[in-house]
Structure formats: C-alpha cells, structure tokens
Amino acid sequence: MTETVQSAAQLDSDRATYDELLALARYRRSVRAIDPHREVPDELVEKVLEVARWAPSAGNGQPWEFLVIRDDDMRRRIAELYAKQMADKREMQEAVWGHRNHIGFTGFRNSPVFVLVLGDPRVIDAYPVRTAIEKGENHFISSLAQATVLAHLAVASLGLGSQWVSDVSSPYMSTMLKSWLGIPRGMKIYDMFGIGYPAVVPEPTSRRALEEIIHRGQYEPGKGRDAAAVERFLWDDTLLGGWGATGAAKARRTQAEA
Ligand SMILES: Cc1cc2nc3c(=O)[nH]c(=O)nc-3n(C[C@H](O)[C@H](O)[C@H](O)COP(=O)(O)O)c2cc1C
Known part of the structure; x- marks a missing residue:
C-alpha cells in the first residue's frame, strides 16, 4: 500500500528552513558512546523511520525495509558476531597499514535498539533497462544510502545518537543475520545502526x-x-x-x- 504526499501548498507551508537543515546536518554525529540505561520508546523509532521512508530513490523504487531489534539476547549475539568479524579485519589492517587502531567500534552494543536496513533488489526492474543493466546495483545501493542518512538525521533531531555498523553487509555477517532473523535470502542487508541516548558528546569533527x-x-x-x-x-x-x-x-x- 502506498501513500502520496500532502498538497503542494501544505508542504510549502511546513517546509523546514535552510538554517534548520544546516544546523541539523552539523549537529548529527556518529555517536559511539551510548547510555545503556536509557530506553528508546517505539514511538521515537517510528519517527526515525517515518523520516527515512521519504528519501528519494532511483525510479521511486523504495528498496528499503527496516528490521527493528530490541531483544537483549539477539543484540548481544549480533555484537559478538561483529566482534568475531573484527578479528580478521584488524589482522588485515595491520598487514597493510601497520596498525590496527580504530577498527571495530563496539559502542553500538549499548544501544537499546538496533535497526537493520534491508533492500529488495527486485525493484531494480523499476529503472530504465539500460540503467538497470549498467548501474542497477549502484542505484539500488545509493537509494538505500538516502534512506539511511535521513534516518541518522532524524535520530539527531530527536536528541538521540546513532552509529553506523556497516560491517553487517559482509557475506559472513549477512548470512548469519539472515539465518537468525528469518530474512529472505534474496534481500540485501545494507547496513545497521544502533539508536540510543548519547553517553558522551563526540569529539569535534x-x-x-x-x-x-x-x-x-x-x-x-x-x-x-x-x-x-x-x-x-x-x-x-x-x-x-x-x-x-x-x-x-x-x-x-x-x-x-x-
Ligand atoms: C557508508 C558509511 C559507512 C560507515 N561505517 C561505519 C561503521 O561501520 N562504524 C562506525 O562506527 N562508523 C561508520 N561510519 C561513520 C563514519 O565513520 C563517520 O560518518 C565519519 O567518520 C564522520 O564522522 P561523523 O559521522 O561523526 O560526522 C560510516 C559512515 C558511512 C557514510
């Protein structure tokens, strides 16, 4: 079921100002220190996803779906899976660059909510044939990125913090997560982010x-x-x-x- 936007006149009168947008863009940060003791109600998660779904997408294909994970045990298992994958990643980092610092930020594990961003690649058929053949995958991924960044902005606008956990899209983590969470094999796991209240204000960027x-x-x-x-x-x-x-x-x- 789809929904159309309000009238042009209504949209124009509700329009956010440039200054508001700039302030939000500058304020949003990757928050990797989350207060584990503060809950994030469903209502706020839905507000975040409400913003995300208005993202632009190639051909209006809207490939995104969101899996909201609150269960303590599942979040712990995902954090452990991530830590396991980080071992190889650190080894590769050290081999190529000679240092293994700043790989594998685990702060997201304290977020009471994880959101997996999923994509349905069947919407690539919405693109013109030549586009689909030559850059269907790029358009599909770019579209998922639009929704994700809007979600992060929405998180910031609510005084919450979020951390990208992009490693979930690797073949290993994707396969495990699809199996644990019943995600159809054909769906793409694009990214994940934790949502929570910041415990520490991030260093300036x-x-x-x-x-x-x-x-x-x-x-x-x-x-x-x-x-x-x-x-x-x-x-x-x-x-x-x-x-x-x-x-x-x-x-x-x-x-x-x-
Ligand atoms: C595509 C993409 C993937 C990212 N992956 C991760 C990640 O896996 N873990 C993480 O902590 N931050 C991740 N980030 C966040 C970036 O490190 C961060 O945006 C950048 O350093 C700028 O900092 P800021 O978000 O605080 O402004 C990712 C950001 C993007 C756009």
Missing part, C-alpha cells in the same frame, strides 16, 4: 573547506590535491589515522615537520 571542494564552470586544477596532500588528509582527518589521533598519525606529523 572536521570537513574539507567549501572553497576547496567547489569547482566553478570547469575543474580548477589549482584545487586538485597532490598525492602528499591526500596522504596528509587521510592520516589527519579520516579513519585511517584515527582522525589524526593515533600514534601512527602523530608520528607522521612529527616526521613531516622535522
């Missing part, structure tokens, strides 16, 4: 400067980053260097300054 990422009319070569700039960015601002906080990232900075 950074974003690339607006002027650096806008090219006007043509790609502006002066704004292109050389390899050294990209490498600095990766170690100082991204997960690779623990957002600049790891010993490896600090050592690189000291070396560069010397």
